[in-house]
Amino acid sequence: MTQLFLYCRPGFETEVALECQQHCADAGVSTTSYPGYVICQSEMLIDGMQQDFEQFIFARQWFEVLAHLTDLNTKDRVSAIVGACDALKVRVDEVFIETPDTDLAKVLSPLCRGINKPLLKALQAAGKLQANSPWRLHLCFTATNEVYIGVADRRNSSPWPQGIPRLKFPQDAPSRSTLKLEEAIVSLIDPKSHLKVFDPGRRAIDLGAAPGGWTYQLVKRGLLVIAVDNGKMDPVLMATEMVQHVRADGFTYKPQRPVDWMVCDIIGQPIRIAELVARWFANGWCQHCIFNLKLPMKQRFAEVQKCFALIDKQLQAKKTQTRRIAKQLYHDRDEITVYIHSE
Numbered sequence: 224m225t226q227l228f229l230y231c232r233p234g235f236e237t238e239v240a241l242e243c244q245q246h247c248a249d250a251g252v253s254t255t256s257y258p259g260y261v262i263c264q265s266e267m268l269i270d271g272m273q274q275d276f277e278q279f280i281f282a283r284q285w286f287e288v289l290a291h292l293t294d295l296n297t298k299d300r301v302s303a304i305v306g307a308c309d310a311l312k313v314r315v316d317e318v319f320i321e322t323p324d325t326d327l328a329k330v331l332s333p334l335c336r337g338i339n340k341p342l343l344k345a346l347q348a349a350g351k352l353q354a355n356s357p358w359r360l361h362l363c364f365t366a367t368n369e370v371y372i373g374v375a376d377r378r379n380s381s382p383w384p385q386g387i388p389r390l391k392f393p394q395d396a397p398s399r400s401t402l403k404l405e406e407a408i409v410s411l412i413d414p415k416s417h418l419k420v421f422d423p424g425r426r427a428i429d430l431g432a433a434p435g436g437w438t439y440q441l442v443k444r445g446l447l448v449i450a451v452d453n454g455k456m457d458p459v460l461m462a463t464e465m466v467q468h469v470r471a472d473g474f475t476y477k478p479q480r481p482v483d484w485m486v487c488d489i490i491g492q493p494i495r496i497a498e499l500v501a502r503w504f505a506n507g508w509c510q511h512c513i514f515n516l517k518l519p520m521k522q523r524f525a526e527v528q529k530c531f532a533l534i535d536k537q538l539q540a541k542k543t544q545t546r547r548i549a550k551q552l553y554h555d556r557d558e559i560t561v562y563i564h565s566e
């Protein structure tokens with residue numbers, strides 16, 4: 224029996240379970256949900272994580288479960304954990320010691336910090352560590368005496384513990400939403416192509432820009448931005464002279480000429496946003512786009528599928544080739560963030 228452990232934002236376990244059904248259906252999966260994580264079981268998924276992690280929207284991080292220890296001696300957890308690691312068929316380059324992203328995190332984080340050094344020492348002594356190995360060991364504590372132990376392919380998982388990049392709020396940014404676009408950029412765009420896609424001097428349009436948190440991220444990367452919003456833009460950002468503020472309706476706004484980037488943070492019905500994005504790509508108005516889809520209270524997974532089906536249909540009709548990656552980011556609440564780019 225193979226088990227996958229998948230982290231998510233608490234409250235979105237159903238969506239992760241539906242994703243497992245969708246992506247691993249051939250393997251006849253069953254899922255069990257707990258606050259902040261889902262266990263996906265299968266008898267046929269012999270090689271565990273054969274799916275592409277990029278295809279998962281609601282799962283923030285995953286690993287293949289090696290052992291689930293439920294009765295740890297709280298005076299010596301390391302021995303039992305290293306003992307369970309005997310079953311490891313690979314050596315690992317790094318170890319993530321985690322908890323689900325719930326209130327448990329606060330309670331268990333001193334334990335996670337405290338065990339780090341002695342565990343690494345014991346794993347080293349047991350010959351389980353190897354620099355530059357593609358494998359990573361995961362430990363997820365769900366109680367002081369309970370831990371899931373597993374392994375993930377670093378090339379097919381999130382590079383951050385719990386799948387959450389630790390970002391610092393830039394004090395001069397006009398709004399906290401700035402972190403949302405920053406997280407989208409670091410999570411959804413291959414770091415190797417950052418220099419290319421954010422080549423200074425490229426042009427961008429920010430729909431629903433005010434007060435300018437997203438525009439701030441684009442300006443920081445040297446882009447020239449048209450900020451479309453009837454609301455007021457941050458004066459400090461405007462003083463950079465890299466932003467032109469246009470008071471207009473983002474749903475009907477048409478660029479005078481194609482731009483490299485369009486970003487959209489308008490709060491609107493997801494299907495309307497999907498139509499807007501499809502129109503921009505179908506008309507060749509942008510090459511890259513990051514946008515949010517605010518999800519309804521119910522049928523969230525179905526709503527996402529509906530929006531993507533609409534975009535795919537419109538782009539196929541125009542024979543426009545694009546690639547899409549979508550995630551529910553740490554800074555997303557009841558929404559997901561999507562990156563689409565032309566091929």
Ligand SMILES: C[S@@+](CC[C@H](N)C(=O)[O-])C[C@H]1O[C@@H](n2cnc3c(N)ncnc32)[C@H](O)[C@@H]1O
Pocket residue numbers: 397398399400401430431432433434435436437438451452453454471472473474488489490
């Ligand atoms: C969530 S806020 C955007 C925050 C912004 N991304 C930031 O980081 O500061 C949504 C914005 O969309 C704007 N908005 C709502 N409907 C719009 C429309 N039809 N056209 C343009 N902007 C719109 C609102 O005025 C609001 O400023």
